[in-house]
Amino acid sequence: MKQYNGHFIRPADKYAWYLKKPRYIPYMLRELSSLFVGLFSCILVWGLYQHSQGEVAFNAWTQLIWNQLFWLNLLIFVFAFYHSYSWFMVTPKAMPIKFKGKRVSGVTIIGAHMLLWLIASVVVFTLFVIGA
Amino acid sequence: MNSTNQKNYHASHKPVIWSLFAAGGTVTALLLPALIMLMALAVPLGLMSADLFSYARIQDLLSNPLVKLAVFGIIFLSLWHAAHRMRCTMHDFGVRADGVVAILFYGVASVMSLILAVALFF
Numbered sequence: 686m687k688q689y690n691g692h693f694i695r696p697a698d699k700y701a702w703y704l705k706k707p708r709y710i711p712y713m714l715r716e717l718s719s720l721f722v723g724l725f726s727c728i729l730v731w732g733l734y735q736h737s738q739g740e741v742a743f744n745a746w747t748q749l750i751w752n753q754l755f756w757l758n759l760l761i762f763v764f765a766f767y768h769s770y771s772w773f774m775v776t777p778k779a780m781p782i783k784f785k786g787k788r789v790s791g792v793t794i795i796g797a798h799m800l801l802w803l804i805a806s807v808v809v810f811t812l813f814v815i816g817a
Numbered sequence: 818m819n820s821t822n823q824k825n826y827h828a829s830h831k832p833v834i835w836s837l838f839a840a841g842g843t844v845t846a847l848l849l850p851a852l853i854m855l856m857a858l859a860v861p862l863g864l865m866s867a868d869l870f871s872y873a874r875i876q877d878l879l880s881n882p883l884v885k886l887a888v889f890g891i892i893f894l895s896l897w898h899a900a901h902r903m904r905c906t907m908h909d910f911g912v913r914a915d916g917v918v919a920i921l922f923y924g925v926a927s928v929m930s931l932i933l934a935v936a937l938f939f
Contacts, residue, residue, distance in 0.1 A: 699911035700910065701911075713906075716902060716906040716909060717906060719898065719899040719902035719903050719906065720899070720903060722845055722849060722895055722899045723899030725849065725852075725853055725895075726895040726896045726899060726929065727896075729852070729856070729892050730892060730929050730932055730933045733888070733892075733933060733936040734932055736875055736879075737936040737937075739872075743875070747860075747870055751857070751861045755857075755858075755861050758853060761853055762857070765853055766850045768842075768845060768846060768849070769847070769849070772842055802847055805847040805851065806848075806854075809848060809852060810855060813855055813869070813878070814869065816874075816878060
């Protein structure tokens with residue numbers, strides 16, 4: 686065993702430790718969701734830039750994301766969905782709420798967030814279709 | 818008070834980055850799946866008409882300054898949330914060059930934020 690200042694150090698695989706136990710996998714997938722969130726943010730920035738360049742450029746972008754990038758976008762959607770799910774599942778720990786001196790139960794906090802998520806999604810579609 | 822008991826507090830960028838991460842994570846969690854479904858998947862899946870996504874229609878939507886501001890805010894926060902989380906995730910993947918990683922991810926987020934602002938407001 687390696688030693689550091691007289692203390693023993695548990696040897697760990699720096700690059701693949703998360704493959705050692707099944708329960709590390711969801712953690713790593715959750716963290717990795719940010720790669721896909723970032724990727725889609727960049728795709729949207731690119732689309733808005735194309736839009737600022739005129740109709741031809743913008744139509745080229747929509748055709749590209751709907752055709753060539755369809756499967757990538759589907760994968761991005763799965764990870765973004767997992768990000769939302771995992772983000773709301775930890776809200777009772779990240780944001781414990783007291784109401785009239787009593788702790789609000791975890792199920793209530795998670796449920797409220799999931800409901801808010803559903804409402805926000807419906808609002809996005811509604812505003813887009815009716816034209817805000 | 819004994820001077821040896823005094824703590825030395827120093828300015829840190831951590832609260833700024835952390836608040837962007839937390840706000841970005843929440844905004845992303847609430848809105849991004851819907852935005853991906855809307856912009857990237859609804860038309861190829863045959864759920865919506867491509868006419869809704871014409872240049873003129875998007876132009877019309879973006880002519881509202883509130884929409885512009887909301888679009889900017891959502892994408893800006895998503896970018897910085899992702900950049901910060903990826904920085905931490907690189908450490909989990911065994912990459913210990915945190916300085917380089919931070920410059921890389923925050924750099925990409927900065928450049929993207931700038932392009933976003935220029936595309937929307939200039």
